[in-house]
Amino acid sequence: MWVTEDGDIRRELRADGRYDEARGNRPSAYTGRYTVTGNRLQYVDDSGFIATGEVRDGVLHHEHLALHRREERRQS
Structure with missing residues (x-):
């Protein structure tokens, strides 16, 4: 999970090559697929x-956004 500093945008990059982006109160505001080549994502x-x-210094930069990695805790 990658999130903006204020937590408003949350982008989950799934192992199956799909992503799911939530914005504010809108879950799944954007969905699609992604590929990784080196430190670049499409x-x-x-x-x-x-x-x-592009991931630089552990931060995912996308357009004007800077997203930081956050580990998701799954409940069992």
Whole structure:
């Protein structure tokens, strides 16, 4: 899980190559698939929109966003 400093945007990068992005109170605001090449990510939204991101110094940069990694705690 990658989140903005204020926690408003939360992007889950799943092991199956899919992503799910929540924004504020909107769960699954954006969904699609992603690929990783080195430190670069390419996103293809389910609507067809394409975007890129890059991990630098442990921070995922995407457009004007800086997302920080946060481990998700799963309840059993």
